[in-house]
Amino acid sequence: MTPVVVRTREELAEARSRVEGTLALVPTMGALHEGHLSLIRQAGRRAGTVAVSIFVNPLQFGPGEDFDRYPRTFAADLEACAAEGVDLVFAPGREIMYPGEPQVTIKSGPMGEVAEGAARPGHFDGMLTVVLKLLNLVRPDVAIFGEKDAQQLAMIRRMVADLNVPVEVVGGPTVREPDGLALSSRNRYLSAAERETALALSRALRAGADAAAAGPDAVTAAANAVLDKATAADPPLGLDYLVLVDPSTFTAVAGSHAGPAVLAVAGRVGATHLIDNVSLQFGKEH
Structure with a gap:
């Protein structure tokens, strides 16, 4: 039709x-x-x-x-x-x-x-x-x-x-390509080498999610460890931000936060701006 x-x-x-x-x-x-x-x-x-x-x-x-x-x-x-x-x-x-x-x-x-x-x-x-x-x-x-x-x-x-x-x-829900990169109309801009660097975004989110049981501060530390390597890659990731925030207000959460949160990341690879995020849950929501 x-x-x-x-x-x-x-x-x-x-x-x-x-x-x-x-x-x-x-x-x-x-x-x-x-x-x-x-x-x-x-x-x-x-x-x-x-x-x-x-x-x-x-x-x-x-x-x-x-x-x-x-x-x-x-x-x-x-x-x-x-x-x-x-x-x-x-x-x-x-x-x-x-x-x-x-x-x-x-x-x-x-x-x-x-x-x-x-x-x-x-x-x-x-x-x-x-x-x-x-x-x-x-x-x-x-x-x-x-x-x-x-x-x-x-x-x-x-x-x-x-x-x-x-x-x-x-x-x-976010749809991903087989290698984990979040689908975006801008993905077509990426060269093969740039795409490899761009995968650090989803890898950082997975690392953060894997650390969620240890609390918000561990999440951001784990994600940043992945991103630090990507910023030194060739081509490098130009990191715009990595934030752990309340999903309804986008105010930062840390420390003893309990309840839902979003770990969001954005960066530029070459001339291409990419974003990604993952939803997390800490402890019991009060």
Whole structure:
């Protein structure tokens, strides 16, 4: 089945008016891979109608980042959506999402200034702004986002709660390649040598998870030991951050913390920015 493709607000509104029952939205920037497809399948289990948005959002790219070279593979993306039974694809141009220079945008607040937000200032302001616009335009009952972007998912949940947006936000598990590298549209940028260095991210997370029984401080120490070697590799890993945080607030946890936590890491190999994370549980949650 070929999805209905809409590109304007008017076309979207007309298509949305024909939907009966529940609608699930999977927002993407295209270059779809198995991680995205797993979210689409999850959407199909949650709702009678599945919509996918494809839009490379300029607001969430900083100066010198890869907006211009970000992969744009619409024909292949549409084929993948058709194979997965997607009903509706919203693929607006920049002029549709931003008909004029935005004057009012979402501010991510303190939660958007740590970890990925510190490494990429303004990134989460742009991400939240486009997500809110998509939620307002598509009006889904459920919106599904990948857990690989743990901070993004936490911030979207916070925005939806704080602004009373009538949508259920659901996370989908991270999908990995056989060697452990988290699937990303940016993986295609990596050379063979760069990919070997990039594997340090998932190895560091596994080392941290293996040390969880000894407590939060042991987790970060074990992960850092792996990353230290990668920063001296050829090519080297440029570490942006390794943080152990509360999954709902992204505030740091350490010492005697009990309860859930996320160990998140990000770095650059060559010109490619990669992120990854693992969920942990310490002791008994009070």
